[in-house]
Amino acid sequence: MQEKKKIGALLLSVSVAMAALAGCAGGDKNTGASGSPSPSSSVKPAESAKPEEPVKLTIKPQNDKQQDPNSAVTKEIEKLFNVKIEYVYLDRSKDAELLNLRISSGEIPDVMMLSPALFSSYSQQGILAEIPMDLIEKHAPTWLKQVKQNGGENILEFYKVNGKLYGLPMITSDAYNYVPIWRDDWLKNVGIDKIPASLKEAEEAFYKFVNEDPDKNGKKDTYALSNFGIKAVYGAFGLQPSIWMERDGGVKYSSLLPEMKDALTLLNKWYKDGLIDPEFITGENKGQYWANTVSMWNGKIGFSVPGTYYHVNPKLNPDDPSDLGSGNWQNFKKLQGESATYAPGMPLVGPTGLSGIEKWGVTSGSAVGLGKDVAKDPKKMIKWLEMIEKLNTDEEYYRLAQFGIKGEMWDINPVTSLPTMKEEFKDKKGIIAAGPSGTAFQMSNFDMVRKNTMSPQLLEFAKKYAMVTDKYEQVVWAALPSDGKYKANLDKKIGETTIQFITGQKKLDEWDKYVEEMNTKYGLNELTQEANDWYTKYKKK
Template sequence: MNRKKSAIQFTVITATALSLLLAGCSSETAKPSPAATGTSTGAASSAVPEVKYPTSFKYWVPMNGNAAAVMKNYNEMAAYKEIEKKTGTKVEFQHPPTGQEKDQFNIMLASNSLPDVIEYNFASGMGQSTAQSPDSLIKGKQILRLNELIEKNAPHLTKVLKDHPEFRKMITTDEGNIYVMPFLLGDEQLSVVNGPIFRQDWLDKLGLKVPTTIPEWETVLTAFRDKDPNGNGKKDEIPFYMNLSGDFDTNNLLVGAWGITTDFYNDKGKVKYGPIQPEYKEFLATLARWYKAGLIDKDYASITDAKLKDAKITNSQVGAYSGYAGSGLGRYLSLVQPTTPSFSLVGAPYPKLKEGAAASLGQYTMPFTGYGAAVSTQAKNPDQIIKWLDYKYSQEGALLMNFGIEGESYKMENGYPKYTDLIMNNPDKLPITQAMAKYFQASWSGPFVQDKRYIEQYYTIPAQRDAQKAWTAADHTKQMPGISLTADESTKTASIMNDVKTYRDEMFNKFVMNGEPIENFDKYVQTMKGMGIEEAIKARQAGLDRFNTRK
């Protein structure tokens, strides 16, 4: 995949290579697929002492929304039913209530009442959700260092890391600890999945091109406001449906045109915090002008209900928004086109500041983001649990997690696992992601290597594939890698960042929608500095410097 100025260099595992990789670490119970014929596990597997799978263990994991729509517990997923047959292990899945995952995670750590396995995003250094760093959780004897356990009991993951040392660098902390059985993106194609989306039929009706710059966005949004593109004779269009965290924190939409992000970013080896940069002031001033002009949904700050967004988009009120190529583009086309064939969507490139300017920053997900399955110190049989988790990195386990049950959710065609109509055209009319969730976990995350052949089939509509190409053209050189903070850095900056982010969001809304004079931006920056943002930047700089020297 071609990419402009991409600084995120990691070895791309093609579909064929991934098949061979997984075949090379196939489990003792795995059946060879056509793609795996002639491969062997090598000496590493024979050196592993005989370890049985665990009889049972407790597994805490937040439940994905698509899974929650079709099941009460991951035990109902076909892949896990099959893993239980293969291993004989009964897993007691524990799912925190939706919306309470972070609170429940922190309560669990504070009480030190831990299950055997905790699947979560542990990467505090990347602005994620844990107050303590993985190293501090290991030092505090809450989760285990997994290096030796993996070496002795996880031949399949060991081979993945041996063949792809860039993965090992990402999953290892600065203190040399591996703390989770990781979720890994097996191909760069899986890293760019989100971006700006426009109503193509509205653009066509008004004689407009897909906008590529901030001024062109303003022209298009103004036309959406004034020229009745939905044709109902009412001025009820919402030119831009804005989502504070999703648009700006997740994918750098609009703010990336100024060459910054709404969080920490890497400017040629120097860590900066976007919301205190001069360019952020210009970004806020632009949004404030758009909001006052009625180009942005006036209720953006209070809307958190995904169903309301669905209603506004499917009822032909929204002209532009951001979303995933799957749930944000393909799903809406599938929902609306059967009754309104003219409804069409297009993925727009991340807009540049002006014609001829540098490429905007865009959404990009690192191959490892800190998500995976940790083993708690209260587990009585960690070696057996690691062996069970390692099964997902084997050929057979990887097929289960990415494609489900052969003959049911997929069929092998010339070595390619092709989804059946049970997934792609579900007889119960389930959306593809929900049909997938009944069988396997590829459409979100977990301790396995995500296979790009999943997304090749998930993007069934040309507009989805075209959108991904458009979004890929963004600049990703300022992406922060997966740094980790020391226990001291994490402790000192966790409360700082909680306060800073709360204040950032509060002031964002004041500047954009409540008439806070943009002239007060310097005062806002000074308040941030008073909260300790410079200390947090210093900690991330130290983390980046350490990451760059990892081997």
């Protein structure tokens, strides 16, 4: 459901738009939201009562595709809540720029999905409305409870300015670690009968992948790994690159830790020995979807860590004709043939016993905010909160918001009992245009999400391979005050220098000089201070 890397991506919401664009979950009853009886309610107004005018809501979602305001899904949601929805479509590649222009002209959407940087900026500029806690407790109590359960008791503190709440967190059930995959047919061809568990065992297999003709074509034309697989090596040394990690009672930037030098020393050796595909610099996805391991599809490498469970799972239910496996599995089989196989593995255990791999967090710091004018119209805020509450408590409504009209857009798969989109609505952008959305706002009810989106077999696969480590996720997920000044150039320089260390263009005895340069010339000292200030205030227990 999430497509991104991992920013990623695949964060669970609290927004009205969730109703029109919800992201993932499930349940099957027809209980009305607080203050919003369902259409089947037996309560009827007095004959002389004048019908209440619909409440107008302008919603800016994650704009992967323009929403159809006249879609059957939108009309159902409008009728259910007595609202009139107007979607704000902005080119996603210029989302921040276009939203800023809209706001500067006085057109502030009522409901906005905001990045951490935009939320931080808008909440301090007076662009967002305060959201009173008593309204949340009255109109969205279940949502509030779920958010605190899944995101932490103090999660709302980040969204406050001077003690006032200006946004609600987007949390995601996609808090899974990445899953390594191995060409297990190659392992067998070089005499290895089990999936390597340690870095030492992996290294043995890697040399065999390069030197012992694992594909049996009589040529020396294979490599062990490319850029995705390098993540597993970092994990075996206790880190992942370019994230803030807990160290010595505070946080430090992982790419400059001493353990990174140890990892790069080994990777430099492997590169010299021909284990790493020289094209790792441009990426094994070859410009396609970020989690596609095209190099493995093409039979060039035998190990990769392209994404989480749903990026790599094979066919899991032979009784379900709709179970084709992940995109990677399907493309791999198409190009390598039915006899070719890969198998999932675990994060590699390193020389000091450390183990872990990239992992998505429950939140990235993104928020749903309400435009400041909403404060003048409490009905808008109440409607928004009612929609959040219903989305997380009423499975029938969730399915409407997530999948669309039953029988027209989706039906229950008789084998898995899961909602399954009809052929014409399997394209994600097609779903969005038709009303619901699986890429924008998401949910706080993780059980409902998994019940409606994961077969028992897929859930078991995820538990076995993608819920095996708490390491390593981003600890500081907020935009820091000096990010705009330093972060892009810092990460660009780190990325370039990392490649130079691996390929040998830069010698590792220059490491200390490099760290000093990042700290002083590229602003890491200042960022580290800000990151620790944030960590102390919001995360440290």
